[in-house]
Amino acid sequence: MTADIVLVDDQPLVRAGLRVLVADSDDLRVVGEAGTGGDAVALVAELRPDVVVMDIRMPGMDGIEATRMITGSCDARVAVLTTFDDDEYVYAALRAGASGFLVKDMALDDILAGIRVIARGEALLAPRVTSTLIRDFVGAPQRSTARVLDGITARECEVLELVARGLSNAEIAERLFISMATAKAHVGSLLTKLDARDRVQLVILAYEAGLVPR
Template sequence: MTIRVVVAEDQSAVRAGLVMILRSTPDIEVVAEAADGDEALAAARAHRPDVLLMDIQMPRTDGLTATRLVVAEQLADVLVLTTFDLDEYVFGALRAGAAGFLLKDAEADQLIDAVRTVAAGDGLIAPSVTRRLIAEFARGPAAPGVPRPAAPSDALAALTPREREVLSLIGAGMANAEIAARLGMAEATVKTHASRLLRKLGLRSRVQAAILAQDLGL
């Protein structure tokens, strides 16, 4: 199956490089390019891609605002491009419901793998970003700018034992295929459990679920 991607990046040279990398593999098709958040949203509405590769700092409508709108309209899964020293944008994108975070200096194969991972329904955070996110969450709920996903105890109590298992493995960073193998079930069944637990917990992405699971020590 071909993965359809929209690339949103305001720097034309960087955007051209991203497009060239993605088009180098036969299972990924770049269906549109965007130079700002407005164009990214319009392209997502027009093409309904599997993945929207979104830069954060862009003119007119920024990437965070565009991410919120794309997620709210369920137009695509958003893979955010970030830089190592701009954590506040990562937190904003997490709050907006982004499905993944990748550093701008990632190697070509990491970019391709990230697009495939997000398209498969698995959340993704670059390892270095993950470490910093966990460090911020460890500082407690009062840490400035850190969006702790809200999960009331009654919502957690509403999870079935199997959904709790899936949540725990999502928190361990496992992809759907790995969870399926661990629990001895079909990958499609794992996706169903993941969708249900997200809905019950009021979360917008698997990344938020992973942070919550780590926060709760599941």
Template sequence: MTIRVLVADDHAAVRAGIVLILDGHEDIEVAGQASDGEQAVAMAFDLRPDVVLMDIRMPKLDGISATRELTGIADVLILTTFDLDEYVFGALRAGAAGFLLKSTDADALVEAVRVVARGDGLIAPSVTRRLIAAFGSAAPEYRPREVDSLTPREREVLACLGRGLSNAEISAELHMAEATTKTHVSRLLNKLGLRSRVQAAILAQELSAGDRRTPESLKGRQKTPDQGFPAGA
């Protein structure tokens, strides 16, 4: 299956470089290019790409606001020069499926696009420690009854997301088809009012760290901050 990508960046040279990298792979097609956030949203609704590679600092509409508007339309992979906490947290709260820095090498960028297109999430290792520390030290934003509404299987899937497992890894561990795993992920996100699996992973970490009526299935092995969320978090 060909992965259709929309590249959104206000610098033409940067867009050209990203397109050059992506066009060299048979399984990826650049469906369009946008020079600002408003154009990115409009083109995403029109072209329906699988993945939007989104810069943060853009005119008319910034990348975080654009990401918020694209929930349910396309998976957004933030690609930015800046790893400021306000950008990282803002992008993930807006529903971004991943966050990478523009210093990422070409092979890692291509693999990140594939990871996000599969429905998995990805966070740059350089920001993972700060991310877990910031969210893990805060009280969960979600009422216990929202977590209690999950089925036992959905709680197991949430625990796996908290450990940074990909859909394929969850399927292998829980002995079910990958399509079934995707269904469970979608349902638990809907029940908890979350925009992305990355947000679900953060919630699982918060619940374990705070031990606030954490479901039994969330008390299993957790990734340490040093491990972070790899390609499949």
């Protein structure tokens, strides 16, 4: 199945490079491009793509507000395109509903792999950056643990903590001595019970509840 991609960046050269990169993929195709957040919102509403690769700093409406509007109005998933110098913007974009982020100086193959991850409905939070990202990201006061985790089982609480630590379903299964299918089922149950869009939001909830030390 081919995933439809919309590229959003105010630099035509960046969009051109990404377009060429995606063109070599059988499972991804670029269906539209935009140079501003406002144009991106309108284009996504028209094309209904699977993934939006979103720059942050753009004239007019920035990528954060565009992400908030897109994720609040359709099922398109947003991969923020940023640099490590833009951490504060990345945090805001994740709160706005982005499913993860890519870094402009990443290897091209890694960017492509990241787009595929998000197109599959997963979140892109690499273990090597998860702890740093979330530690700063959840600067707001913690919510009541009981309120956030209300209704989940003890086992699901264990799974949530491991998700927040950046473990994959396979790693969770190995750590808890359960099958991969069971681990996946627990994650799915958490998404439903906590009304989370994806694993990114599960991580945020776990940190905000204090389940994982900052």
